[in-house]
Amino acid sequence: MKKLFLLTLTFLLSFQINAQLESSWWVFGDNAAIEFNPNPQNRSTEPFIAGSGFMQDEGVGTISDDNGNLLFYTNGSTVWNRNGAIMSNGTGLLGGGSATQAAIILKAPETPDVYFIFTVGNAGNGPLAYSRIEMQLSGGLGDVVPGVKNVILMDECAEKVAGTIKTGSNNAYVMTYARQNGTSTNAGTGNFNSLFAWEVRGIPGTGISFVNASPVPQASNGNSANFPALASENDGDRGMLRVSPDGTKLVVAHQNAGFGGGTNQTGAWLYDFNPGNGQFSGAGLQLDSGPVYGVEFSPSSQYLYHDISSSFSPTTTSNRKLVQYDLCEETNIIASRNEFADITGGSRGTLQLGRDGKIYVTRFGTSFLGSIDPETATPVYNPTAIDISPGVSQQGLPVFIQSNFASSFTVNDQCQGDATDFQLACLPQVAASVWNFGDGNTLSVTGPGIVQNTYAAAGTYTVSVNVTNVSGDVRDFTQDITIYENGIVDPVDxxxxxxxxxxxxxxxxxxxxxxxxxxxxxxxxxxxxxxxxxxxxxxxxxxxxxxxxxxxxxxxxxxxxxxxxxxxxxxxxxxxxxxxxxxxxxTPSVSNIPDFELCDDSSEDGIEDFDLAGYLSVIENTAGNPVDVSYTYHPTQMDADMNTAAIDTTVPFTNTTSPQIVFVRLQNTNEADCFGTAPINLIVQDLPSISTPMNIEVCDDAPLDGSSDFILSDQDNNVDPTGLNTVSYYNSLSDADSGNNPLPNTYNVTGSEEIFVRSETPDGCFNTTSFMITVQAAPSIGNAPDLTNICDDSVDLNQNLFELSVQDDIILNGNSATDFTISYYTTDADAQAGVNALPTTYVVPFQAGTTSDLLFARLEDNVTGCFNTSQFTIIFERCEIIFPEGFSPNNDGINDTFSIPGLAEQYDNFSLQIFNRNGSVVYETAASNYVEFAGIPNSGVLSGDGLLPTGVYFYVIKYNDADIEDTASWVYINY
Missing domain, CATH: 2.60.40 (Immunoglobulin-like)
Structure with missing residues (x-):
């Protein structure tokens, strides 16, 4: 199947699939060990880290079995078994403790469980030698065979050793760099300047494997044992010797030459090698002239990498560079140089391919290995690719047979059902290719490019490709690849x-x-x-x-x-x-759920129907409205806990006692065991007590329309003497029960009306009652005519006399005199209040200048007390004035003044003048300052001189009213 995302990582397969597992374990440096697990996805991030108890600064050798299990490891002088114990006879090997490539381990070509360790010494002073390990000894932990230990192949050589598999066989070649005239018994003379190769052979089918004692004769040098290198390489001791995974290229690196008195040359040189016959060739292409220590090829042998590093150990100013070359075009190798990393504080160290196709880079004195993804023209250096703590990296990494990592083409995505990519090395040089994918599918391709094949089934397939390059050369490559079953994530329950x-x-x-x-x-x-x-x-x-x-x-x-x-x-x-x-x-939970309270009905039996379903909103809100929660009610705590006997909420729940407790269960709908419970009190509240107020009867008042306004709240204290409840008024029982349409506080009643009262507690319980309001009609009253004052002989001219009873019959307006009471008043307010009633004979002083006034009649029903009023006018007429003809101002109390009764009372603007017989004014007065004449003049020459003489005097009264004729007459004064 296709994965959700494809991680585009290239994995490189070798010609010998199992041989690759021999490089699974690496033991190196200071207490550092890592396992390139056969199943790298089992690692936490990178190969498994383990403390090894091992310490070696530079070259080491490590070997695992065909299944990737660690067998043994060596620093060139001591051999440890997989348990970390020194093998029997495992000390004293001739490898150097400070050699660039102190040891390399090869599997015997035809002898099971037999391995050869090839060692080199320090600083060009040690031999190339080999020792034989047989793993069946010591109970499968292996021993160094005493008779085949430290067998010397070259008496002295540089700190360099490499190996590759011989083409078409299980045999191998081991090679080193030494003096041209050196032998197994003679170190030779001069500087190191030659390459040598020995064949590790096996006789098929016999179980016999051995190492040829003599180097492979080099035809290009007259079949001599050595292949001469350029003079500039002389005495190149330190630095790696590396053969490409396909066995066709070889690089000699010199980090600090000159230990044998030579020219102290540094650099790296590239040669050709034939893995079919062990022949070196080429003039030696100088890649760099700097101090080169570590070198490595990419698995496809297309790219070559080396470092440039002069320092033995890092300092704050030391420097290490990483360089890449593309080897596809021999004429363009130098031009392809790519210096892609410049590491401050770096030091010299080994580069080594790993099973995952990456090149790993030592980092001296740290707990990390760096890495390079090598099969790209744009490599990137990762300084912290593997955390090897608690181990510490030094200069060396294990040396392996490079053929273990060889790949004629790269393969990407080896998963069943996925499109597997195949890419040839030196792709730009490919003109055409014909592929056989080993599953029956073939493909012919013109030009370079990535090809794909999708494998329907997991398994191992032999893939072959016939490649024609742009120069016309034709080559065949065959490689076994494994397609692995693809994982499928099945649904989770x-x-x-x-x-x-x-x-x-x-x-x-x-x-x-x-x-x-x-x-x-x-x-x-x-x-x-x-x-x-x-x-x-x-x-x-x-x-x-x-x-x-x-x-x-x-x-x-x-x-x-x-x-x-x-x-x-x-x-x-x-x-x-x-x-x-x-x-x-x-866990759904709720506490302090408000009591579910209902008011008792008129039965007052404490039993009501509770809508538990409707009450859920209160519970949800109290619980904080949790999501994914369902609610059920239960009669007991046990039922709520066990989720049994749930109360049916589709019908009302009738309590049996008050208060009564039921229990709610809050169930998480996603998880059956996730629930909470809480009690709820069901309470039936008593109806509040209510008092029925007295009926109200009122008389119609003005205007007499049969209606009256009432302040209903005046009844509140009568309805609820406690003052704790809310009292409201309605014009129907249904409204009082529902609390709808309350009447306004000031309410107008016409005729007779029943008022319904609702008394409601703060908890919402209520009771009702009613009372009557009656507006009683006012009696009909007659409108009496105007009434004029009486001017008969009995009238005192200083007063007005009215006989009010003459109006009674008209006021009664046909009503029975025995059933009604009539009274009269001077003001409407008194009439309305029924106070200050006038006597039937109404006598008042004359009101000068006033011709009329109002009186008010009140007709009151003796039974109901209701009354009506009307008004009528009283008219003040002037009564006839009698002028006296004389008076005697002698102070005897009888007629002492000229008194004119009614004059001043009836006329408010008159003037009076009295003349003597001579026509002189002796006295004058007016209404505004009226003083009766007492015989003493107040005008003329006699004014104030005492009484006038006896005699007749004349007077004129002017009324100063156009409608009234003035009066002129006489009066006699006598003493």
Whole structure:
């Protein structure tokens, strides 16, 4: 299947698939050991790190069996078995403790469980020698065979050794760099200047393997043992010797030449090698003239890498550079130089291919190895590719047979059902290729390019390709590749995805391994590894796996699962990723649910029907409206806990006692075990007491329309003497029961009306009553005519006399005199109030200048007390004035003044003048200052002189009113 995301990583396969596993374990440096696990996706990030208890500054050798299990390792002088113990006879080997490539281990070509260790000494002073290891000895832990130990092939050589498989066989070649006239018994003379190769042979079918004692004769040098190198390489002791994985190229690196008195040349030189016959060739292409220590080829042998480093150990100013060359075009190699890394504080060190196709770079004195992805024209150096702590990197890494890493083409994505990419090395030089993918599919391609084939089934396939390059050369390549079963993430049982935070800690521990069986489905658990991650990127990169017991916070978290084929040696691991959601819910809980209170009905029996379904909104709000929660009611706590005997909420619930407790269960709908319970009090409240007020009867008042306004709240204290309830008034019982349409406080009643009263407690319980309001009609009253004062002989001219009773019959207006009472008043207010009634004979002083006034009649029903009023006018007429003809001002109390009764009372603007017989005015007065004449003049020459003489005097009264004729007459004064 196609993975969710394809990680484009190239994995390089060798011609000998099993041989590659021999490089699984590396033991090196200071207590450093890593395992390139056959299933790299099982690593946490990179190869497994282990403390080895081993210490070696430079070259080491390590070997694993065909299954990748560690067998033994060596620093060139001592051999340790896989348990870290020194092998029997495993000390005293001739390898140098400070040699660039102190040892390389080769598997015997035809002898099972036999290995050869080839060692070189320090600083060009030691031999190239070999020792034989037989693993069946010491109970399978292996021993160094005493008779085949330190067999010298070259008496003295540089700190360089390399090996490759002989083409078409299991044999191998081992090579070194030494003096041209050196032999196994003679160090030779002069500087190191020649290459030598020895064949490690086996006789097929015999179980016999051995090392040829003599070097392979070099035809280009007259079949001499040595192949001469350029003079500039003389005495090049330190630095690596490296043969390409395809066996066709060889590089000699010199980091600090001159230890034998030579020219102290440095640099790196490229030669050709024929892995079919062991022949060196080429003039030696100088790649660099600087101090070169580490060199390595890419698995396809297309790219060559070396460092430039002068320092033995890093300092703050030391420097190390990494350089790449493309070897596809021999005429363009130098021009292809690419210096892609400049490392401050770097030091010299080994470069070594790993099983994952990367080149690893030592980092002296650190707990990291750097790396390069080599099959690209634009390589990138990663300084922290592998954390080897607690180990520490030094200068050396294990030396292996480079053929283990050879690949004629690169393969990308070896997963069943995916498109597997095939790319030839030196692709720009390819003119055409014809592919046989080993599954029945073939493909012919013109020009360079990546080709693809999709394998329907997992298995090992032999892929062959016939390649024609642009120069017309034709070559055939064959390579076995393995297609691995692709992982499929099967769905996870959704019932396992929901959890409950039952301890209210804010999270829940979830065992992720419970999902593994679902994810695997029918896939083989031994073949596929399952890991869980918090992000898609982590799942795809197989980083930061979650612990099996994953602490999931309340809420929903996305978990990514990765299923990877653990038999696949590629980083992608034929993996698939998918996700599922884990939900941790809080335990639903609620407390202090408000009592569910209902008011008793008129039966007052304490039994009511409770709408429990409707009350859920109150519970939800009290609980904080949690999501994914369902609610049920139960009669007992046990029933709520066990989720039994749920109360049917589709019908009202009738209580049996008050208060009565029922229990609500809050159930998380995602997790059956996630619930909470709480009690609810069902309470039937008593009806409030209510007092019925007295009926109200009122008389119609002005205007007499049969209606009257009432302040209803005046009845509140009568209805609810406690003052604790809310009292409201209605014109129907239904409104009073519902509380709808309350009457305004000031309410107008016409005739007779029943008023309904509602008294409601703060809890909403209420009771009702009613009372009557009657507006009684006012009696009909007659409108009496005007009434004039009486001017008969009995009238005192100083007063007005009215006989009011003459109006009674008209006021009664036909009503019975025995049933009604009539009274009269001077003001309407008195008439309305019924106060200050006038006597039937109404006498008042004359009111000068006033011709009329109003009186008010009140007709009152003797039974109801209701009354009506009307008004009529009283007219003040002037009574006839009698002028006296004389008076006697002698102070006897009888007629002492000229008194004119009614004058001043009836006329308010008159003037009076009295004349003597001579016509002189002796007295004058007026209404405004009227003083009766007492015989004493107040005008004229006699004014104030005493009484006037007896006699007749004349007077004139002017009324100063156009409608009234003035009066002129006489009066006699006598004493």
């Amino acid at each position: 959704t019932t396992l995805l929901d959890y409950c935070d039952d301890d209210n800690s804010g999270s829940e521990i979830v065992d992720l391994t419970q999902f593994t069986a679902d994810v695997l489905g029918t896939q083989d658990a031994a073949t596929f590894n399952i890991s869980y991650h918090s992000t898609q990127t982590d799942a795809e990169m197989d980083t930061n796996p979650l612990p099996d017991n994953y602490d999931v916070s309340v809420g929903t978290v996305q978990v990514w699962v990765r299923i990877a084929n653990n038999t696949s040696p590629i980083d992608d691991g034929c993996s698939a990723v998918a996700s599922f959601d884990l939900t941790v819910s809080t």
